[in-house]
Amino acid sequence: MLVERSQIPPEGLDLEVREEPCWGEDQGLWLSLAPIEATLHLERKVNGILASGAFTTTAVVLCSRCSEPVSVPVSDQFAILFTGASEASRAEESELSAAEMDVDVMQEDRLDVSRFLRENVLLSLPLQPLCRAECRGLCPHCGIDLNETSCQCQVQEGDPRLLPLQHLL
Ligand SMILES: [Zn+2]
Ligand SMILES: [Zn+2]
Structure with missing residues (x-):
């Protein structure tokens, strides 16, 4: 799903997203992934798009000790400022990035919501998943x-x- 900066009204844009996982790209990261359910609020800023919200999904990964498949719930909240490529350097000096917020660069004033959600799921996966604590x-x-x-x-x-x-x- 792509959102153009110009599609976002002055009051912001609220989205409910259900993102089907894209198997080809994600091979090897998990055995399977339930659709990613996310609520997003997009806001137009002088130097880009501010995306905030939360997502939830369930990933099946391998237990880091016994290699049995284990189903782990994955969810997190986010607030990320996406700047245009030309604005990226300016944004670093701005007040917005000084706040506790991640900054990312988007291509051609378009926010790739699908890619962004998949990256967030990846970052939220447990590093050493266990099928049970006493495995x-x-x-x-x-x-x-x-x-x-x-x-x-x-x-x-x-x-x-x-x-x-x-x-x-
Ligand atoms: Zn043995
Ligand atoms: Zn195990």
Whole structure:
């Protein structure tokens, strides 16, 4: 979805967006992604477009310990000033960017809402997703899923004095 700066009325533009994920570009970042639901308020500023709002979606990613698929809710709020390429340097000195606000550059006075939402989802993904807090992960030696079964690797690395007792365990 593209919004031209000239389409935004003086009082601002409120949008409800439902963005279907674009599989080709996002391959590898997640196994699947629910549509991104977002509410946006766009405002025309002297030096660009101010986009504020919130989004929510659900991503299926791999557990960082055991590599099982895990569904994680992803949501965040944002306030970003998009400046035209020629205004980018000026914006840095302006009052707007001095406030706690991100600044991004848009091409040809058009805001690519789809791209912007996908980038925000990406930034909000957990760095080390876990299927559950107590996930035991895979054995670093034999690769077995320790949530489902156990292996002998730990025992063999343990106290050598206990080795003769192993068959009793
Ligand atoms: Zn796990
Ligand atoms: Zn093992």
